[in-house]
Amino acid sequence: MVLVFIETRDGKIKKSSFEALGEAARRAADLGLAAGAVLVGPADAGLDGELFARGAAKVFRLESPALGAYSAQGYALALKGLVDEVKPLAVFLSATAMGEDLAPRLAAKLDAGMVSDCTRTAVEGGSLVYTRPIFAGKALATLKLASRPEIATLRPNVFAPAGPRAGAAGESVTKAAAVPEAAVGGRVTEVLKDAGDEIDVGEAEVIISGGRGLKGPEAFGLLREAAALLPRAAVGASRSAVDSGWIGHSHQVGQTGKTVSPNLYIAVGISGAIQHLAGMSASKVIVAINKDPEAPIFKVADYGIVGDLFQVMPALTAELKKLIAD
Amino acid sequence: MEIIVFVKRVPDTESKIRVNPETRSVVEEGLNFIISPFDEFALEEALRLREAKTGKVTVLSVGPDEASVILKKCLAMGADEAVLVKDDARETYDGLRTAKLIAAAVKARFPKPDLLLFGKQSVGADNAQVPAMVAELLGLPQANVAVKLEIEGSKAVVRREIEGAAEKVELALPAVVSAQKGLNEPRYETLKGIMAAKKKVIPVVTPAELGFAGDALGPRVEIVKIETPAARQAGKIVPGAPEEAARTLVGLLRSEAKVI
Numbered sequence: 386m387v388l389v390f391i392e393t394r395d396g397k398i399k400k401s402s403f404e405a406l407g408e409a410a411r412r413a414a415d416l417g418l419a420a421g422a423v424l425v426g427p428a429d430a431g432l433d434g435e436l437f438a439r440g441a442a443k444v445f446r447l448e449s450p451a452l453g454a455y456s457a458q459g460y461a462l463a464l465k466g467l468v469d470e471v472k473p474l475a476v477f478l479s480a481t482a483m484g485e486d487l488a489p490r491l492a493a494k495l496d497a498g499m500v501s502d503c504t505r506t507a508v509e510g511g512s513l514v515y516t517r518p519i520f521a522g523k524a525l526a527t528l529k530l531a532s533r534p535e536i537a538t539l540r541p542n543v544f545a546p547a548g549p550r551a552g553a554a555g556e557s558v559t560k561a562a563a564v565p566e567a568a569v570g571g572r573v574t575e576v577l578k579d580a581g582d583e584i585d586v587g588e589a590e591v592i593i594s595g596g597r598g599l600k601g602p603e604a605f606g607l608l609r610e611a612a613a614l615l616p617r618a619a620v621g622a623s624r625s626a627v628d629s630g631w632i633g634h635s636h637q638v639g640q641t642g643k644t645v646s647p648n649l650y651i652a653v654g655i656s657g658a659i660q661h662l663a664g665m666s667a668s669k670v671i672v673a674i675n676k677d678p679e680a681p682i683f684k685v686a687d688y689g690i691v692g693d694l695f696q697v698m699p700a701l702t703a704e705l706k707k708l709i710a711d
Numbered sequence: 712m713e714i715i716v717f718v719k720r721v722p723d724t725e726s727k728i729r730v731n732p733e734t735r736s737v738v739e740e741g742l743n744f745i746i747s748p749f750d751e752f753a754l755e756e757a758l759r760l761r762e763a764k765t766g767k768v769t770v771l772s773v774g775p776d777e778a779s780v781i782l783k784k785c786l787a788m789g790a791d792e793a794v795l796v797k798d799d800a801r802e803t804y805d806g807l808r809t810a811k812l813i814a815a816a817v818k819a820r821f822p823k824p825d826l827l828l829f830g831k832q833s834v835g836a837d838n839a840q841v842p843a844m845v846a847e848l849l850g851l852p853q854a855n856v857a858v859k860l861e862i863e864g865s866k867a868v869v870r871r872e873i874e875g876a877a878e879k880v881e882l883a884l885p886a887v888v889s890a891q892k893g894l895n896e897p898r899y900e901t902l903k904g905i906m907a908a909k910k911k912v913i914p915v916v917t918p919a920e921l922g923f924a925g926d927a928l929g930p931r932v933e934i935v936k937i938e939t940p941a942a943r944q945a946g947k948i949v950p951g952a953p954e955e956a957a958r959t960l961v962g963l964l965r966s967e968a969k970v971i
Contacts, residue, residue: 394874455878456852457843457846457852457853458852458853461847481873481874482856482871482872482873482874482878483873485839485855485856486843486853486855486856487843488840488843489806489810489839489840489841489842489843489844489847490843490844490846490847490853492806492807492840492844493807493810493843493844493845493847493848494847496807497807497931498805498807498930498931498932499806499807499840499931499932500804500932501806501837501838501839501840502837502839514935518837518940519737519804519835519836519837519937520722520728520737520834520835520837521834521837522940523727523728523939524728524730524737524937524938524939524940525936525937525938525939525940526804526934526936526937527934527935527936527937527938528804528932528933528934528935529932529933529935530931530932530933531930531931531932531933532931569852570851570852570882570883570886571852571853571854571880571881571882571883571886572880572881573878573879573880574879574880574881575878575879576873576876576877576878576879577870577876577877577878577879578875578876584874584875585874585875587874588874591970591971615971627892633893634858634891634892634893635872635893637892640724640834641724641748641749641834641892642892644837648970649964649968649970649971658725659725659726659727660724660725666940666943667940669970670964670968670970671943671946672960672964678948683945683948684943684945685943685945686945686946687946687947687968688946688947688948688949688960688963688964688968689945689946689947689948689949690948690949690953690956690957690960691948692953692956693953696953697953697956697957700953700954700956700957700958701957701960701961703954703957704957704958704960704961705961705971707961708961708965708971
């Protein structure tokens with residue numbers, strides 16, 4: 386079996402978990418295995434049906450009073466119990482804040498090898514192989530794991546979810562997880578929502594990023610206005626914009642920020658330093674808006690507009706509004 | 712407080728990366744090496760905590776002899792002591808291997824640490840595995856990707872980044888925390904610090920001295936291939952005045968690229 390850790394936020398399954406489940410189901414099929422989904426802690430009963438429809442043959446629910454709020458220690462202990470019993474070939478998690486926190490803890494607990502932030506998986510010679518960017522995408526490593534289980538985190542917004550299969554059914558199994566309160570030395574006590582509940586650049590399908598050309602924090606308003614018109618869109622930034630204090634560091638794309646793979650990346654007033662290009666070159670479609678026709682960003686862009694962003698961005702927003710009105 | 716900070720020697724983020732497909736590794740020749748940027752946030756936080764609460768800050772690196780250069784820099788920034796766990800292995804991408812070396816070194820040399828600080832990931836391998844693995848191997852609680860850290864008596868209160876929000880995590884000390892950009896603004900080394908660092912001796916520990924023999928550290932990760940991604944081709948420049956260019960672009964994104 387290929388097990389997938391399913392992450393929920395506000396009671397709903399995250400899109401990245403459906404993506405990981407889709408990839409697990411495809412690789413499991415290649416290997417003649419089934420995909421299983423794991424929900425840890427309290428979760429709505431209706432979620433099982435969604436998971437069956439999206440590729441899971443089995444849904445495991447791990448329950449314990451100690452699994453109320455997320456803790457890496459508690460969740461890893463619960464998952465180890467299931468892994469010891471089911472003996473999966475691999476466990477997939479999303480490379481999200483939670484997945485990246487939990488997966489290495491689980492791998493160490495199981496003495497298992499782990500691959501982080503995969504952007505491709507395949508079966509070659511009967512084994513799973515994982516490809517992942519290194520140096521924020523300046524190079525790619527293809528790796529194999531010599532352990533059972535294998536642990537991998539999958540980058541959000543790269544893999545296609547499966548299905549949905551209408552009328553899909555499967556088996557639901559609820560297990561009491563042995564997680565003593567004393568085994569949990571740290572836990573989340575509060576979730577602090579930022580203003581506006583923005584989509585994170587790591588998960589966004591569209592990113593509109595600003596750089597030094599914005600000349601100050603105010604012009605990020607032009608980018609936010611355009612981003613607000615598109616579904617699952619986020620505002621990103623170059624390192625120089627972040628280091629100038631124009632926008633929070635969580636928006637930074639590049640080698641010391643986030644490495645992203647959205648469907649559409651619009652670089653506004655970004656010249657294209659090597660460490661920025663590394664972080665966004667895996668985007669499916671890149672648009673560059675810059676007044677300098679020699680800017681390196683144009684060398685990686687599918688579409689470019691050479692012009693003043695302070696004129697182009699309002700025009701672009703107006704065109705997007707027209708498109709939506711149609 | 713006894714604080715240990717873990718630092719890694721990595722290629723400068725401005726570096727062009729070349730790979731050698733035959734050795735399945737990154738070509739190190741000609742690269743400029745630095746302390747991994749996220750590790751600097753970890754060290755700065757340790758120094759601030761020591762200044763506020765007294766104690767000792769030790770930096771530890773797993774790597775070749777050349778890693779003593781970044782350890783000297785940490786001493787010059789203000790760390791009290793440094794230790795090198797000498798490991799000549801080429802990058803394995805196996806976080807668990809490094810975590811085992813670190814956990815063994817902590818057990819051997821630091822029987823009662825209060826806080827273990829890491830960068831959230833090393834730039835380069837970009838694994839983000841080692842902090843949580845060390846926490847697990849030592850049975851300690853963890854908070855990764857910290858943008859705020861406060862010590863309140865026997866616990867650490869951490870604000871950590873999650874998608875579009877932040878989590879407050881409370882940890883019983885001793886604990887493992889990994890640093891994200893935004894935690895603080897790292898200081899520069901001072902001339903006085905550089906002079907003092909020159910006189911300090913950095914003890915070297917080998918894996919054998921930590922009890923690893925034979926293939927106890929045999930990697931669980933096999934490198935099949937290291938390659939550079941296919942270069943993107945420059946596309947088309949959309950001509951015209953801003954309004955016209957914007958109109959054409961939206962049309963292309965809609966009908967040609969099909970991304971909006």
